Amino acid sequence: MDKIRIGIVGYGNIGRGVEKAIARNEDMELTAVFTRRDPSGVKIATEGVEVKHIDDMLSMKDKIDVMMLCGGSATDLPVMGPQIVQNFNTIDSFDTHARIPEYFANVDKAAKSGGHVGIISVGWDPGMFSLNRLYAESILVQGSTYTFWGKGVSQGHSDAIRRVEGVKNAIQYTVPVEDAVERVRSGSEPQLTTRDKHLRECYVVPEEGADLKKIEEAIKTMPNYFDDYDTTVTFITEEELKENHSKMPHGGFVIRSGETGTDGSKHIIEYSLKLDSNPEFTASVLVCYARAAYRLAKAGETGAKTVFDIAPALLSMKTPEQLRAELL
């Protein structure tokens, strides 16, 4: 069997996760890693695989079936996504919710002009959580959907704390409020405010001699990031941060409750994730969607797609016959 040849663009947490996920999928192989840095300075885990400069990508046009775009959503993907999909099938985890329509349009146009498939916004949210919102709402037409995130590290919020004066290092956990989750699970369809749904726990390493009261105040009143939440600030040492907070767990819940029929029958649909490593799990989702991109491109499809457009069978290594016999 010919393996699906994968390229990785960007070798950060997600890129490294994709590399490890490829090793767990026997129908795939890693062909090259592309970086904006000096390739000679980038050491990857897979032996015998080349690291190339991102500008040399086109020389690999016939050697790579799917490019995994592992850059950030803020500035990398809006430029790289439409550019690369002109020459390669692509998968990315674009997650700036508000800009998805615009990004989809740009990738779609470029993908069609180049004759490729680009599956955007793949991962768990957007991604598996989105799928579960869609399935649940299509089944229970009248009802309410709730998404809870955590307990897990929010990179954006951790970064925001690090910008506060007197802060040396910090990490922020988003924590779902248990009582709110239970109320949702009961099927009562409560109205919940931002504050009702999540807590924010901050672990902060202060600079020597910093005014701790002032730091705590600055964090708790930070608009958009913290002022709408109940926030706790705990000061710790750099060693404690390293020891107890260097993993990247995450997870969450999508819960829909709704009614059917005419006798008030209630139903609860819940999807939940508990992840030891957010980047490794995200990468594992990306990799199974690479299989779908490969198959769609082989079938002559082009353009931008999302998880909503992908028939589930395309994700699996198993044949349709196996799937029906073993999993249906």
Place this chain on the structure above:
Amino acid sequence: MDKIRIGIVGYGNIGRGVEKAIARNEDMELTAVFTRRDPSGVKIATEGVEVKHIDDMLSMKDKIDVMMLCGGSATDLPVMGPQIVQNFNTIDSFDTHARIPEYFANVDKAAKSGGHVGIISVGWDPGMFSLNRLYAESILVQGSTYTFWGKGVSQGHSDAIRRVEGVKNAIQYTVPVEDAVERVRSGSEPQLTTRDKHLRECYVVPEEGADLKKIEEAIKTMPNYFDDYDTTVTFITEEELKENHSKMPHGGFVIRSGETGTDGSKHIIEYSLKLDSNPEFTASVLVCYARAAYRLAKAGETGAKTVFDIAPALLSMKTPEQLRAELL
């Protein structure tokens, strides 16, 4: 907007559930109900909709977009499925797992010869649970998947008890063993026997003067149905049965745990359902797949499909643009 015109074949619990679900989907309308009984004796809930004999189906060929086949899997669907799909797009909830490959082949052949789409084995298991097994296994390639059912009524097991001598009426609940569910949720990937996973609770109305000890013994040792399980038998009156056991709740869990990367990172994916009414929920799933069948047929597709073959976006009333903006 032209509504999707639905026909219901078979007016039992599922058929009635489909009728109620159609009323909750504004892009659909019920066109006719077909029955094997004398149509004049079948009173349906929707006003102004005809009840017709199943033999008069062909007269409605141009008036119905999708036929919902609400017959049983044992004897009805194996005959009706391939027959009706020659003239109509169909949805069914065929759930005899072992015979799915054969049924799929028969529906596929007939659907292709007639130029229609037949989506088989739709519901929650097979159906939403199957989808979750597939998604979870595609993401976490190395791991273990567990399906738990209940607490809910098993029709097949209730029927089996009713055939025991001295039993007037009975109902059987399948109950997941909480300790087993917790062990699975912990990510330990335990080996579980049939007995470890589920209990069977039987509520039995005995005939007057029946030998209760003998009934209990006969149930608990019944091969295939009960002998592999821890089973409880509780004798109750016909009134208690009616009062406390006339609803049809069900539900369950699909849990996959698996590892990614090289540092032993573990992940738990869980999908769960808690349903007040098994037939109404099943019917609600059938109805959103009717939308997909309608759209696929319009796009010129033919043949048998399962939930694995249906892109999620096809299930929703929302446009692709709305889905990306609101749910992704």
